[in-house]
Amino acid sequence: MKGPWWQQRLCDYGFRLTNPRAMIIGILRNTEKHLSAEEIYIDAVKINPSIGLTTIYRTLDLFTQIGVVQKFDFGDGRARYELTNNPLKKDHHHHLVCVKCKTIIDYTDFVHEELELMNKTEKALSRKYRFNIYHHTVHFYGICSQCQREG
Amino acid sequence: MKGPWWQQRLCDYGFRLTNPRAMIIGILRNTEKHLSAEEIYIDAVKINPSIGLTTIYRTLDLFTQIGVVQKFDFGDGRARYELTNNPLKKDHHHHLVCVKCKTIIDYTDFVHEELELMNKTEKALSRKYRFNIYHHTVHFYGICSQCQREG
DNA sequence: TGAATATTGATAATGGTTTCCATTAACAGG
DNA sequence: CCTGTTAATGGAAACCATTATCAATATTCA
CATH class of the missing domain: 1.10.10.10 (Winged helix-like DNA-binding domain superfamily/Winged helix DNA-binding domain)
Structure with missing residues (x-):
């Protein structure tokens, strides 16, 4: 059922x-x-x-x-x-992306703090702009160590 | 010159x-x-x-x-x-996107607090994952008031 | 100014994603 | 269970944003 x-x-x-x-x-x-x-x-x-x-x-x-x-x-x-x-994945995570090799790392460092702030922000934005917000993304972009070495 | x-x-x-x-x-x-x-x-x-x-x-x-x-x-x-x-734009802002009509709002509410946390996070991620991070994005996705009314 | 070379623009190609439409499968009622 | 209704599928072709190609042009520096 x-x-x-x-x-x-x-x-x-x-x-x-x-x-x-x-x-x-x-x-x-x-x-x-x-x-x-x-x-x-x-x-x-x-x-x-x-x-x-x-x-x-x-x-x-x-x-x-x-x-x-x-x-x-x-x-x-x-x-x-x-x-x-996804049971295999970290519960809530954000993303760190290598713009060269496109590796994606799911990070959870500071995500708890981030989420607190994101929730607060979401509430404020919802109210102010009358949006019905249902998700968010946080992406950091950079070059991974491997790609740094390879120039 | x-x-x-x-x-x-x-x-x-x-x-x-x-x-x-x-x-x-x-x-x-x-x-x-x-x-x-x-x-x-x-x-x-x-x-x-x-x-x-x-x-x-x-x-x-x-x-x-x-x-x-x-x-x-x-x-x-x-x-x-x-x-x-961009001189016409808010100095540093994040984005609020309507997934229906694709309107994009540049918001600055809480961006100061967000940035503080983002910088801290960036530093930690840089160190831990040996990334050379050079920018980030924060997007909130939802439905704007106009699109909510139109069902 | 002129040589060396970076940049441009028209056209054609690429490649991820959608559309179309005839066929197949799910499910509610008998 | 069958069976009809209707949603879902899959193959081929279309779409459309973005890239590659290459001859023509513009920029820079001596």
């Missing part, structure tokens, strides 16, 4: 539970990385060779809309996706 | 001062908005009809590299650019 939260969420919004959808959740649950649509597709084909790339995009878009996944742009020309509640 | 800071910057890096470059700076200086390459192109053509879109992209990329402009992705499928030192 009661499935995982994302199934519940699909149901609540009147969407159907399908194999591709379950599979994509499974793939995202099993990685700590920020996969692109194509990377997910590559994994998905190993499980079900007849799946289409279109379905991956559509599904990720749907999941993003209903808050099951979060879509990011780290500046490498493709969108990347992360499960909102 | 001593031009504006961006000319100095170009010079320092061994790049030449050209009309298209000056024009693009001029366009960015005259707006508070976050223009896309094409929007800049449209303005540029009014001034010099023979300018090419390619030049806009190349120039924006160059300016981004040397820190004269900052490139953003707000999720509407195109990059948007902002002059690093």
Whole structure:
């Protein structure tokens, strides 16, 4: 009766539970990385060779809309996706991005303090600008040690 | 001898001062908005009809590299650019984005506090992950009041 | 001024993402 | 269980922002 939260969420919004959808959740649950649509597709084909790339995009878009996944742009020309509640991942984290090799580090240092301030800010912005805010991103950009060495 | 800071910057890096470059700076200086390459192109053509879109992209990329402009992705499928030192704009600000109509608000509320924390975090991340960090972004995403009304 | 070379602009190519549409699968009611 | 209704899928083609190519042009420095 009661499935995982994302199934519940699909149901609540009147969407159907399908194999591709379950599979994509499974793939995202099993990685700590920020996969692109194509990377997910590559994994998905190993499980079900007849799946289409279109379905991956559509599904990720749907999941993003209903808050099951979060879509990011780290500046490498493709969108990347992360499960909102990924058991493998740090609970709440922000991102540190190498603009050269595109490595992404999920950091939690100071995130507690950050969150406190972000929540306060979110409340103030909501009120002042009458926005219905539902998420935020904090990205630091720089050059990782590896890329620094390589000039 | 001593031009504006961006000319100095170009010079320092061994790049030449050209009309298209000056024009693009001029366009960015005259707006508070976050223009896309094409929007800049449209303005540029009014001034010099023979300018090419390619030049806009190349120039924006160059300016981004040397820190004269900052490139953003707000999720509407195109990059948007902002002059690093825009006299028309708030000195340091973060962004509040409507995911529906793509309106972008530059807010400064709490930015002072945010910056303090961001600087502290930046230092800690730099040390811990040996990153050479040179900028950050803070984006809040939500639905603006207008879009809320329109359902 | 003129040589050396960085920059430009038109065109074509690239590549991630969407659209279209005929086929298939999910699910509610019988 | 079947079965009809309708949402979801997948393959191909279209889209569209951004890049690469390359001959023509503009800038800089001696």
